[in-house]
Amino acid sequence: MQFYKSDMKLKKFLHIIENSPVFPVIYDRSRTVLSLPPIINGAHSAISLKTKNVFIECTATDLTKANIVLNTMVTMFSVYCERKFEVEPVEVIYDDGKSYISPDLSLYQMMVNLSYISSTIGVSLPAHEVARSLNKMQLHAKHSVLENNETGFTISVPPTRSDILHPIDVAEDFGISYGYNEIPKKKIPSVKPQILNQFTDLIKEEIAMAGYTEVLLFILCSYKENFTMLNRKDDKSTAVINGNPRTAEFEVSRTSLMNGILKSIGHNKDHPKPIKIFEVGDVVLLDETKDVGASNRRHLAAVYCGVTSGFELIHGLVDRVMEVTGNPFVSPGDKTGYYILSSNEPEFLPGRQASIIYKGKQVGTFGIVHPQVLDNFGIPDPCSYMEVDIESFL
Numbered sequence: 001m002q003f004y005k006s007d008m009k010l011k012k013f014l015h016i017i018e019n020s021p022v023f024p025v026i027y028d029r030s031r032t033v034l035s036l037p038p039i040i041n042g043a044h045s046a047i048s049l050k051t052k053n054v055f056i057e058c059t060a061t062d063l064t065k066a067n068i069v070l071n072t073m074v075t076m077f078s079v080y081c082e083r084k085f086e087v088e089p090v091e092v093i094y095d096d097g098k099s100y101i102s103p104d105l106s107l108y109q110m111m112v113n114l115s116y117i118s119s120t121i122g123v124s125l126p127a128h129e130v131a132r133s134l135n136k137m138q139l140h141a142k143h144s145v146l147e148n149n150e151t152g153f154t155i156s157v158p159p160t161r162s163d164i165l166h167p168i169d170v171a172e173d174f175g176i177s178y179g180y181n182e183i184p185k186k187k188i189p190s191v192k193p194q195i196l197n198q199f200t201d202l203i204k205e206e207i208a209m210a211g212y213t214e215v216l217l218f219i220l221c222s223y224k225e226n227f228t229m230l231n232r233k234d235d236k237s238t239a240v241i242n243g244n245p246r247t248a249e250f251e252v253s254r255t256s257l258m259n260g261i262l263k264s265i266g267h268n269k270d271h272p273k274p275i276k277i278f279e280v281g282d283v284v285l286l287d288e289t290k291d292v293g294a295s296n297r298r299h300l301a302a303v304y305c306g307v308t309s310g311f312e313l314i315h316g317l318v319d320r321v322m323e324v325t326g327n328p329f330v331s332p333g334d335k336t337g338y339y340i341l342s343s344n345e346p347e348f349l350p351g352r353q354a355s356i357i358y359k360g361k362q363v364g365t366f367g368i369v370h371p372q373v374l375d376n377f378g379i380p381d382p383c384s385y386m387e388v389d390i391e392s393f394l
Contacts, residue, residue, distance in 0.1 A: 305379065363393075
């Protein structure tokens with residue numbers, strides 16, 4: 001273990017057995033070390049063109065996974081044997097005296113009803129035709145009449161099909177064999193488009209007709225991008241923090257669309273100006289009224305990036321969005337439409353920003369992005385930005 005800690009490729013595997021009281025070592029009959037799995041293999045037993053006898057060994061920390069890999073390797077390799085599809089098992093003896101024969105190539109039996117397959121795929125066929133389709137997929141199917149007078153199949157799953165775990169897998173194989181393109185299409189009357197999605201599509205069309213290009217961005221971002229780079233402070237009341245992020249870029253569920261759009265501008269800063277992009281997507285906010293502790297909100301965000309990007313450019317887009325959604329501009333205090341008020345958000349330039357008030361509630365903000373925020377995202381040109389919660393209009 002100490003020797004291989006200096007090896008850049010192998011040291012990342014040492015933890016698997018480093019603290020084990022015993023190590024797995026494979027010798028030949030002359031006590032020559034063939035391998036120390038899962039750390040090293042040996043050239044001493046490497047296969048060559050002259051090899052006649054092959055011993056297949058699989059090592060894993062999980063016996064079930066090891067058996068699946070072993071069965072797959074053995075069955076696939078058996079086609080190249082002198083006597084095709086014939087393998088010689090071995091007896092594995094443990095130090096406590098217990099033993100078993102490996103590999104276990106016995107068939108796995110599963111019961112599946114014909115009605116389940118037919119309803120899942122949407123095709124009604126006689127039992128013998130369904131059985132014929134399953135046989136094409138290496139699943140030996142024998143149909144019979146069950147106690148409730150329903151036709152069922154006894155499915156014999158070979159060791160080559162470790163992916164068959166549930167009757168739904170059998171139904172899927174039937175669909176593949178029958179041909180997905182042959183399944184008749186039908187519209188389910190109970191399925192209707194959600195109002196929010198229909199409204200989202202209409203909003204997208206209007207923004208696109210205003211000359212903006214749509215972008216689709218990740219809903220996850222880094223903690224730094226969601227707060228520090230936007231001059232914001234985390235008050236612990238809005239952001240959903242991921243407990244076990246895959247990378248540092250997926251630490252937080254975004255609370256606004258701003259970081260993603262500015263990041264896109266930063267990566268495309270050499271693109272011809274002006275850059276006009278928008279996104280309609282979900283943000284995630286903490287919500288104690290929900291059983292999962294958080295809720296999604298559909299937001300619209302747009303940015304205008306150019307040599308001259310003034311407050312009036314993004315203000316015009318805000319007015320257009322409110323006009324097409326049927327919300328008139330009213331005097332402050334009037335709850336029949338929308339009006340704007342001066343705001344003080346840290347991500348915008350002071351004196352060049354405003355809040356959008358709709359029916360007495362703030363539903364969005366717009367203004368010129370703060371120079372420090374632009375510098376954080378590597379953007380050399382001024383940007384004007386707007387974001388609004390479009391769910392508030394429904």
